[in-house]
Amino acid sequence: MKIVVDAMGGDYAPDVVIKGAVSAVNEYDVEVILVGEEQKIKPLLKREKYDPARISVVHAPETIGMSESAASSVRKKRNSSIVLGINLVEEGKADAFFSAGNTGAVVCAATLSLRMLPGVERPGIAIVIPSLKGFSLMIDVGANIDPKPVQLLHYGIMGAVYCKHILNKPNPTVGLLNIGEEETKGTEFMKETHELLSSSKLNFTGNVEGKDLYSGKCDIIISDGFVGNIALKATESTADALKNFLKKNIKKSPLAILGFLFMMGTFRKLKKSMDYSEYGGAPLLGVNGVVIIGHGRSNIKAIKNAIRVAKEEVERQFNEKLLEAISKK
């Protein structure tokens, strides 16, 4: 199996991406095609130990920056690592694509080049989030910021197929992220979506609120991409603020420093349970191909795990199963 990896994507690219790819081919039964600026990639690759038959490089002279406008950069930079990389999947030369680069550009290039699966209108980014009961899948967290109700229904179906076949959670419960639990709550858009979900075959348990995000109240949390993105990042902000506060204040008291040392094991466990790099990447569901998106801050482990997630999605024929579910909806 061949996974295309955008060597130029992410805050620590290309170095960390290359190390992650090497780590993946050494651990899993995959081949990686690194796409990006050859003159930057090759010297870095030389330092690593791996079976050379397992990693190849495809030169991409252009790179789309993290903050470039998605649509116009994809249109203009036809020779960028993102566009060329996704084209390799479209041409059947590879099985999946991964990037920790500009999310908007990946969504745009994937939609244009691979197109949507028949029956699906818009792609959605699904992300595994830790919860008090294990984990939940949140979809969409930013691919589609102005969705229609039927597109949120599709997210529910895609999420359910993903839960069943990739996360080994059959018959997952589905909740709709809204401002109140009652079905009469929220905008007209939300009420319409609630109705669609209620009359679907999904195991829909009703609205969930922002306060339920990490409670594990349901297995799949469906949201509009705009709201999902802000909610997800707001939690990042909260965790960062709490960490900063503790850091600053622990330093002020020798007793607290001692206490912190005694609690190290617990804090480490907490860090591990919140560590997105364990899950690696977020699948872009709904496009006709396997595409995984990584956090800009992805480290070596996150890159490696994202490649594993791509591999599993290909092996378990996720898109074939999704097509089947969508056609039966």
Next chain:
Amino acid sequence: MKIVVDAMGGDYAPDVVIKGAVSAVNEYDVEVILVGEEQKIKPLLKREKYDPARISVVHAPETIGMSESAASSVRKKRNSSIVLGINLVEEGKADAFFSAGNTGAVVCAATLSLRMLPGVERPGIAIVIPSLKGFSLMIDVGANIDPKPVQLLHYGIMGAVYCKHILNKPNPTVGLLNIGEEETKGTEFMKETHELLSSSKLNFTGNVEGKDLYSGKCDIIISDGFVGNIALKATESTADALKNFLKKNIKKSPLAILGFLFMMGTFRKLKKSMDYSEYGGAPLLGVNGVVIIGHGRSNIKAIKNAIRVAKEEVERQFNEKLLEAISKK
């Protein structure tokens, strides 16, 4: 000055509300009118120590429950504590209204009875949130879930007047909660709002993302009420999940328990800095009267502080200053 307090509103009403009101009249130069079921309020009041000239009771035979539909409950329950209480302000018999009850019903009753200030289209709930640099004001967190761009501009103006005259922060910076920093990011609605804010007299510093919520990047965070509500509650969920995780795991290790005891002071400080009860209540800005909304979980201190916030808004003639600012926009 007379503040009307909804004795029936909040998860711990009427007991905690009454205690909070007593605490307020004993500490501040205010009078309180408790509105609610007389037969429940009077026996509880008897147990408290206060100057009887400072607290009066107005009987309201009906109560709007926390999860009742806002519009229909306000229409049907004309004799509820919320409707009767706000009417006292409208009739000039009191200076301000506070409730920790059904937020939607308070917004609806206040809008219908007090009406909007001339020049303001919709009310917004403003909330003070702690940040790494002190605090920020977030508006709107749920009064108006389907706003127009001009209404978000009004929120900016209202927030700026509130910052200047109530929070003592002149010329506050204003940010728009969006999914990316660049002005081209977000929905058409967001782009239009960005343009309006850019060409206003506000000290607008551009978009802020969910990840900036607690960073103190700007003094005022403007958001659509739907998004603001979910973002705010998502942070509550994060903090609760972190607390639960620590609690569960500390118990498993004697060393961690000891460490926790040594860190008590630091955790207490953290709790205090995050404690919404310090700020008391969230003002409903834009209506022609002073209305403060409390968190359902409000404790005695939160009720007392909310009454103080109401008092300050009246004393500092917030609405007069807002009218002036709106007319000059």
